[in-house]
Amino acid sequence: MRSIKFELTIYLSLGIVFIIGLLSFLSYHSAEDELGELYDANMEHLASAMIENFAGNAAPEQNFISGLRKSKLHGEQDYLIQIKQNNQIIYQSHRGVFAAKTDKSGLFTQWLDHKRWRIFILSQEGLTCVVAQDYKLRQRTIRDVAIKLIIPQLLVVPFLIILTLLIIQKTFKPLTVMSEEMAKRNVDELNLFHENNQPKELIPIIRSLNVWMKNANAFITLRKRFISDAAHELRTPVTALRLQLSSLSHANQKELQDRLPRVFDSLTRMERLVEQLLILSKVEPDGRPGSVSKVDLNALIVRVLNDLRSIYIAKRLDVGMTYSEDIHIFGVADEIEILFNNLLVNAINYSPEDGLINIQIRSQHHAIEIEIEDSGPGIHPEDIHKVFERFYRAQSNKPSGSGLGLSIAQEIAQKHHAEIILINKQPKSTGLI
Numbered sequence: 323m324r325s326i327k328f329e330l331t332i333y334l335s336l337g338i339v340f341i342i343g344l345l346s347f348l349s350y351h352s353a354e355d356e357l358g359e360l361y362d363a364n365m366e367h368l369a370s371a372m373i374e375n376f377a378g379n380a381a382p383e384q385n386f387i388s389g390l391r392k393s394k395l396h397g398e399q400d401y402l403i404q405i406k407q408n409n410q411i412i413y414q415s416h417r418g419v420f421a422a423k424t425d426k427s428g429l430f431t432q433w434l435d436h437k438r439w440r441i442f443i444l445s446q447e448g449l450t451c452v453v454a455q456d457y458k459l460r461q462r463t464i465r466d467v468a469i470k471l472i473i474p475q476l477l478v479v480p481f482l483i484i485l486t487l488l489i490i491q492k493t494f495k496p497l498t499v500m501s502e503e504m505a506k507r508n509v510d511e512l513n514l515f516h517e518n519n520q521p522k523e524l525i526p527i528i529r530s531l532n533v534w535m536k537n538a539n540a541f542i543t544l545r546k547r548f549i550s551d552a553a554h555e556l557r558t559p560v561t562a563l564r565l566q567l568s569s570l571s572h573a574n575q576k577e578l579q580d581r582l583p584r585v586f587d588s589l590t591r592m593e594r595l596v597e598q599l600l601i602l603s604k605v606e607p608d609g610r611p612g613s614v615s616k617v618d619l620n621a622l623i624v625r626v627l628n629d630l631r632s633i634y635i636a637k638r639l640d641v642g643m644t645y646s647e648d649i650h651i652f653g654v655a656d657e658i659e660i661l662f663n664n665l666l667v668n669a670i671n672y673s674p675e676d677g678l679i680n681i682q683i684r685s686q687h688h689a690i691e692i693e694i695e696d697s698g699p700g701i702h703p704e705d706i707h708k709v710f711e712r713f714y715r716a717q718s719n720k721p722s723g724s725g726l727g728l729s730i731a732q733e734i735a736q737k738h739h740a741e742i743i744l745i746n747k748q749p750k751s752t753g754l755i
Contacts (some may be wrong), residue, residue, distance in 0.1 A: 335483045342479050346472040357716040369444040369451040377447045402454040512539050534555055576728035619649045626662045637675045645683035653738045661734040672698035700746045
């Protein structure tokens with residue numbers, strides 16, 4: 323499994339190693355250059371001092387050590403020194419013939435007797451001073467000193483990596499704590515996270531989680547309410563059906579013929595209730611969203627009327643529909659069809675036989691208005707705002723129903739940014755707009 327902390331640790335550690343390595347490399351070569359210049363400066367100072375020392379003396383003080391070719395230096399900083407006057411050697415630190423070419427001057431590197439030397443020649447006041455240093459020993463000393471300078475830089479790498487690990491652990495601690503708190507939450511306790519004293523980078527995550535938990539809380543509350551309402555509404559018809567079936571066990575043939583239709587009516591009402599509950603679960607705001615498409619509103623309402631034709635013909639209702647133009651909207655076609663089906667079924671149920679239902683579709687002021695007017699008894703003013711509640715039925719002349727039709731219609735309308743308005747029209751009619 324991919325780990326951000328692990329990747330961050332690896333990348334930062336590689337960065338530390340690269341930067342310290344680069345700094346050590348540059349420090350090493352810089353130290354080499356500085357020490358080389360220091361040795362060269364020492365050779366120049368030594369040559370100047372030797373000439374000043376011998377300038378006032380007619381003869382050399384004494385000869386030192388052994389000659390250049392057969393000599394062995396006693397230390398890395400030993401110098402071979404030779405002073406000439408009128409091409410005669412008046413002083414040398416080692417016995418033997420010094421083979422350096424004295425016709426040159428300044429600093430240079432030269433191979434002598436299969437050995438590399440760093441040489442400085444200074445001619446002044448009739449004297450020529452030659453200072454030589456074993457180049458191999460010189461470079462070894464420089465390398466040793468340079469390595470000692472970069473060792474502390476290299477030794478600090480493990481400590482920097484450990485410090486990086488500790489910083490990463492501390493930086494990710496708020497996220498770890500939030501993850502642990504999230505793991506402790508359950509469906510019954512989805513408390514929101516507080517933004518106080520939280521890192522700025524975590525605020526968007528906290529806000530997203532809080533929005534998710536608010537939606538989850540609303541969804542869970544809705545589910546609980548739905549289950550509670552469904553259980554409450556199903557309890558009564560199930561109890562009635564059980565009593566009816568129980569009474570049928572002792573009924574004779576004639577009683578069976580009389581009571582069986584009522585049993586089937588109860589089953590039909592239960593079937594309708596279950597169907598409405600399933601529809602409600604799909605059209606609720608937190609339900610699964612449907613596929614949005616361009617819907618021909620006129621054709622859709624005509625299709626719904628055709629499906630309900632047998633019902634309103636049985637009541638001898640005069641159903642009319644008027645519209646001035648083709649009207650299209652964007653929405654979930656199946657849900658919009660359920661919306662108008664429920665509204666028209668409600669109008670049919672509450673209209674008396676030989677009644678009238680009139681549907682008008684019009685577009686005005688950048689809005690679409692659909693008016694469904696029936697010849698029903700109207701709604702008591704106190705009930706107008708209650709009829710959209712689940713399982714609520716108006717008390718006056720109510721037909722049997724689930725009490726979910728208008729609630730479902732309201733849910734669908736709100737999802738499509740529409741509004742259902744109930745108006746009592748005169749003399750006695752109910753208009754749904």
